[in-house]
Amino acid sequence: MFSILKKDTGSHARSGTLTTPGGRIVETPAYAIVGTHAEVRCLPPERMKDAKVQLIIANTYHLWQKLGEKLETFPGLHVEMNIPNTVIMTDSGGFQVFSLGFGREHGVGKVGGIRNSSVGTGRSPSPADRAALRSHPGESNIRRIPSSPGFREFPPDDFLIHDERNMRDKNLVRITEEGAYFMTDNGESFLGPKLSMEIQEKLGADIILAFDECTSPEHDYVYQKEALARTHRWAKICIDVHNRPKELSTHSRQWVDGSGERKKQQMLYGIVQGGIFEDLRKESSHYIGNLPFDGFAIGGSFGETQMRDVIGWSVSGLPEEKPRHLLGIGKIEDILNGVAEGVDTFDCVIPTREARHGGIWTHEGRFDAKKNPNKNSKEPIEAGCACPTCAHGMTRGMLFNMFHSKDIKAGEYATMHNIFFFNTFMSEVRGAIRNGMFEEFEKKARVKLLKQ
Ligand SMILES: [Zn+2]
Structure with missing residues (x-):
């Protein structure tokens, strides 16, 4: 309900x-x-x-x-x-139909843009592409019109998994009317509605x-x-x-x-x-x-x-x-x-x-905990943050050192803070809407938070 x-x-x-x-x-x-x-x-x-x-x-x-x-x-x-x-x-x-298929083959994120792809941006479809479009309905791996509006990272887990097997760039998905056939280590797996x-x-x-x-x-x-x-x-x-x-x-x-x-x-x-x-x-x-x-x-x-x-x-x-x-x-x-x-x-x-790689989100914007300005910083990760990491007294300098000494706890501290930050931000969004202040909140948030 x-x-x-x-x-x-x-x-x-x-x-x-x-x-x-x-x-x-x-x-x-x-x-x-x-x-x-x-x-x-x-x-x-x-x-x-x-x-x-x-x-x-x-x-x-x-x-x-x-x-x-x-x-x-x-x-x-x-x-x-x-x-x-x-x-x-x-x-x-359904997302894997894309990420393990066309997205993987061409290194494309869902927002747009090319990752590790031989297909350049702005290229018009070749006559071969056009012919393929007409003659092979239902096969996703042959259609491409590379007119990328930009690049934004999307979950590359599927890429990473297969990078380890040196199978990058291979389209692993075949789409039919019934569903999708995924190529796996154990042969082909079918997934449909x-x-x-x-x-x-x-x-x-x-x-x-x-x-x-x-x-x-x-x-x-x-x-x-x-x-x-x-x-x-x-x-x-x-x-x-x-x-x-x-x-x-x-x-x-x-x-x-x-x-x-x-x-x-x-x-x-x-x-x-x-x-x-x-x-x-x-x-x-x-x-x-x-x-x-x-x-x-x-x-x-x-x-x-x-x-x-x-x-x-x-x-x-x-x-x-x-x-x-x-x-x-x-x-x-x-x-x-x-x-x-x-x-x-x-x-x-x-x-x-981002937390696992040192990207920290705060109400003043995002910073990279692994970067040098944080090396000896006594600054808190985020002043006023009530998350267990910040409440623990963690400073930016301490986090910098943990990341650089490959302390596995670094990712945990950072993850806790970032998840807490996003959930806190959402509760602020809810509060603003419920108090009839969303427009004002949105304007301020755009100015303060979009510096990253
Ligand atoms: Zn915090």
Whole structure:
């Protein structure tokens, strides 16, 4: 259930309370911390409360690959992660269709831009590309229109995993009408809408996502349109699987029998796609928004400069009263834009990944703890911060030394501070909306926080 407590008058921002069928609660707007493999790196479960964590997002594809047959006896993510009261989401594996496929082959992030790619920016599609576009519908690895609007880091875990095997640049995904075939060490694995739903039921998150095809910012209009139609067809299959009678379920975690009433334990979110194209985003928003999902996520590619517009188009057809999640995007600027456009929850690796590499976020901007100015600094990490790291008396100089002496605790201290910072920032966003001060808050935050 989602209750909107207050709407901003100057924007589409809203603040509310999301209560899952299992009775777990998220105050929105909120930030989901990424726990890809059912653990948040450098943050033990017992410390999540100290870091003010409300929401975790785990990865269906990677857990499925990791667990294999153990999935059948998996106790559920809340038990496995030892966080019985924290709301957990799982993505559907749709992102890996992109990250292990086209994104990996061309080194492309979801916001746009090239990583380690032989495909240069600004190049028009060659005649061969165009011919391929026409003659091979349904195969993602042959379409590319490299018109990158810029580069922004996105979770490169999938790249890193495969870098170690020297398999970089190989597209591991083949897309068909039924789903996606992933090339793995054990041969080809198939993941489609039905199986993704079944796996997510077994993982047992509070919020699960429809299986979609996450496209690349490099894909052209023709391909985006075709992929969108596929995502829409898959959305309906996901709803049918989610709503099937209990007798047809392969797993019972989806249901509880209480006081004679069978109640679903998981909320299913549909995903809006459509790349950076206004008509496709609006079409998808209306189509997905009219299906009986419990909430909605906005996925796929966003241009660096078009991001706010893309978010606006993506929510234009969504029902006001249901929650909305922005997938894989979570810089401060993106949060402010997303909240102003009516997004309720976000997830991104920024707080955790940057912490492990020395990137520290504060209300005065971001700094790199490993850089020299911090060497003998007696300054606190952030003056006035109440996180356990800062409360412990950690200075920038101490953190500098820990990172440079390869002390594994450095990542833990930094991770605690960053997660606490992002969760504190979200609580300030909520406070501002609820007090009717969002516009003022947003202006100040943009000036102060966007120096990084
Ligand atoms: Zn702190």
